[in-house]
Amino acid sequence: MASPGSGFWPFGAEEGSAAAETPGTDLLPTCNGEITTMSFLQDVVDILLQYVVKSFDRSTKVIDFHYPNELLQEYNWELADQPQTLEEILLNCRTTLKYAIKTGHPRYFNQLSTGLDMVGLAADWLTSAANTNIYPEDSGCWVSVGGAISNMYAMLIARFKMFPEVKEKGMAAIPRLVAFTSEHSHFSVKKGAAALGIGTDSVILIRCDERGKMIPSDLERRIVEAKQKGFVPFLVSATAGTTVYGAFDPLIAIADICKKYKVWMHVDGAWGGGLLMSRKHKWKLNGIERANSVTWNPHKMMGVPLQCSALLVREEGLMQSCNQMHASYLFQQDKHYDLSYDTGDKALQCGRHVDVFKLWLMWRAKGTTGFEAQIDKCLELAEYLYNKIKNREGYEMVFDGKPQHTNVCFWYIPPSLRGMEESEERTSRLMKVAPVIKARMMEYGTTMVSYQPLGDKVNFFRMVISNPAATHQDIDFLIDEIERLGQDL
Numbered sequence: 001m002a003s004p005g006s007g008f009w010p011f012g013a014e015e016g017s018a019a020a021e022t023p024g025t026d027l028l029p030t031c032n033g034e035i036t037t038m039s040f041l042q043d044v045v046d047i048l049l050q051y052v053v054k055s056f057d058r059s060t061k062v063i064d065f066h067y068p069n070e071l072l073q074e075y076n077w078e079l080a081d082q083p084q085t086l087e088e089i090l091l092n093c094r095t096t097l098k099y100a101i102k103t104g105h106p107r108y109f110n111q112l113s114t115g116l117d118m119v120g121l122a123a124d125w126l127t128s129a130a131n132t133n134i135y136p137e138d139s140g141c142w143v144s145v146g147g148a149i150s151n152m153y154a155m156l157i158a159r160f161k162m163f164p165e166v167k168e169k170g171m172a173a174i175p176r177l178v179a180f181t182s183e184h185s186h187f188s189v190k191k192g193a194a195a196l197g198i199g200t201d202s203v204i205l206i207r208c209d210e211r212g213k214m215i216p217s218d219l220e221r222r223i224v225e226a227k228q229k230g231f232v233p234f235l236v237s238a239t240a241g242t243t244v245y246g247a248f249d250p251l252i253a254i255a256d257i258c259k260k261y262k263v264w265m266h267v268d269g270a271w272g273g274g275l276l277m278s279r280k281h282k283w284k285l286n287g288i289e290r291a292n293s294v295t296w297n298p299h300k301m302m303g304v305p306l307q308c309s310a311l312l313v314r315e316e317g318l319m320q321s322c323n324q325m326h327a328s329y330l331f332q333q334d335k336h337y338d339l340s341y342d343t344g345d346k347a348l349q350c351g352r353h354v355d356v357f358k359l360w361l362m363w364r365a366k367g368t369t370g371f372e373a374q375i376d377k378c379l380e381l382a383e384y385l386y387n388k389i390k391n392r393e394g395y396e397m398v399f400d401g402k403p404q405h406t407n408v409c410f411w412y413i414p415p416s417l418r419g420m421e422e423s424e425e426r427t428s429r430l431m432k433v434a435p436v437i438k439a440r441m442m443e444y445g446t447t448m449v450s451y452q453p454l455g456d457k458v459n460f461f462r463m464v465i466s467n468p469a470a471t472h473q474d475i476d477f478l479i480d481e482i483e484r485l486g487q488d489l
Contacts, residue, residue: 026086040086044093051097055104055116056469061445062105064098071099101448106469107477110448112243112271115303115467119365123358124305134354145349147270150295150311151237152192153348155179157293157313158235158264159196160322167322171197178202178226181237182214182249184454186268189237202231211399212247214238220257227261235264240285241272244454244462245398246405248272251287259290267291270309272405274301277371281379284404298359301375301406301466308355323348374468381465382406385475394418394483398460406465412437412482414489431458433489440485447481 026036054060066074075095084092102108104116159166163174177198181189183205190200204226207218223233236258238249251267258265267273267288273296275281276288288294294312298304313319363371385408389395398409412433420426434451441447450462463478 036086040090043090047090047093047097051100052104052116052118052121055102056106058106058474060102060105062108062448063101063442063445065442065445066099104467104469106467106471106474107447108467109463109465109470109478110450112300112464112466113297113306114464115469117303117305117362120303120305120358120362123361127354127357130354132354133350134352134356145352145355146307146309147186147268147295147297148188148191150270150297150309151186151188151266151268152195153311153319154237154264154266154293154295154313155189155192155196155198155235157319157322158266159198161264161292161315161318162232162234164321175232176202176230177234178204178231179235179237180204180206180219180222180233180263182206182208182212182239182242184208184212184214184242184245184247185237185239186243186270189268208247211401211404212242212245214249214254216250216253216257219254220260223257223261223263233261233263235266237266237268238291239272240267240269240288241275241405242407243271244407244452245409246271246403246407246464248284248404251285251290253287255287255290264292265290266293266295268295270295270297271300273297274371274375275379275405277302277368278375278379279372280376301378302359302362302371303374303466303468304358304362308359310356319347377468378406378465378470381470381472381475382408382463384472385463385465385479388475388479392479398454398457406463408463409460410463411460412486414486416489427458433486434459434461436489437482437486441481444485447478449478 027033027040028037071077101110103111103114108114159177162177166174179189179193179198179202181203185205190203192198193203194200204222206222207215209215219236226233236254238251238254240248240251255265257263267285269276269285269288272285273294275284292314295309296312297309299306299308366374382403382405386397386402389408389410390397394413394415396411396413398411403409411430413430414433417426417429417433431453438449438451441449450464451459452462453459461482
């Protein structure tokens with residue numbers, strides 16, 4: 001039984017029962033709980049609205065950084081047998097948001113998914129209130145839980161297309177399969193191979209040029225080599241917008257090779273797929289229309305709240321054939337409505353949040369032209385940053401030429417290293433610069449931008465812009481802040 005003042009309905013309580021009428025069971029669905037429920041939810045909404053407004057206030061911190069052990073010591077996070085009061089629950093809400101990273105802040109540049117769209121937020125609240133389930137919308141598209149899962153689904157469907165018997169008999173019944181992807185591709189391609197029993201050793205990495213684009217001649221060479229060894233090439237995963245460099249693989253040339261060798265062509269457009277909304281930039285994805293499947297993450301460049309990812313499959317009905325299990329206790333064939341709407345059997349998941357509603361409602365609110373303007377602005381800001389630092393003292397670009405996407409990759413060279421010739425000592429010291437500046441950014445809470453090594457290149461900053469709230473002034477601030485925080489290194 002709940003303690004007095006609790007906001008929780010005791011398990012097993014029914015309307016009119018003694019438990020439901022016990023003092024302290026204040027919220028719906030208890031009898032006469034409407035007033036308390038509305039008051040509690042209004043308090044929650046007030047907390048959320050204050051957080052939303054602060055997220056766009058440049059005078060507030062991007063993050064109020066504390067080490068995990070400090071938070072563990074400062075607050076009681078333990079779960080208890082007895083319920084908390086509603087006042088304590090509201091305090092938990094405030095505390096959680098106090099230490100959350102403000103990913104909608106105009107100076108948060110750390111991840112590919114940034115920003116906070118008001119219509120998308122409203123849609124997310126609405127779908128949570130409805131708390132209903134969704135199945136895929138049509139036979140050629142599935143709204144997944146993320147780009148990594150979409151990429152794995154593409155691999156699953158490509159394997160089924162070539163060897164449908166694998167569904168019943170497993171991997172032992174088919175030849176050794178191999179997949180191909182660029183050395184700059186997302187790790188989820190290998191993870192998908194591991195999860196599906198294909199194995200990470202069966203994912204062959206194709207060389208990239210200096211801008212991070214897959215080299216088609218190397219792809220063809222490796223396909224021929226694999227066939228000569230008796231392996232069966234079944235999938236090529238090209239990338240439209242790599243995670244670090246923002247590179248777009250040459251899709252037309254890759255499509256020609258896939259057609260020549262009868263291999264499934266998948267395009268991971270999780271990061272770059274949004275550029276299709278822009279008449280100015282969509283040429284970068286020329287050839288994507290020839291793909292057998294495409295991953296697309298509206299929760300990245302299009303700013304839909306996490307999470308919202310889609311897998312598009314060219315061949316109608318293939319996803320259904322690959323995954324359906326004919327569970328008659330869920331997917332009855334004698335329902336009173338059109339069964340074409342009952343498409344849940346084509347997915348691995350059963351319970352699903354209605355993520356697509358966020359995209360739909362935002363599209364209604366913005367129109368295609370609104371998304372286009374948003375994406376064009378982010379790419380213009382990236383070019384602005386590139387032009388500001390390409391010849392600026394203390395900066396070195398990781399690769400030559402302006403970026404294709406919003407990824408701007410660079411080293412900050414502190415004054416102590418600027419006159420030093422290339423050497424192991426310089427490389428070793430340069431490797432430590434970006435991590436220290438990033439740590440100081442977080443401690444001050446002023447901004448956040450990602451860094452990483454890649455190949456033989458030591459840690460460098462990877463700036464990405466997907467937040468339409470960012471401005472030229474925010475880019476200027478970032479440059480000044482990097483220099484302020486790194487000048488003594």
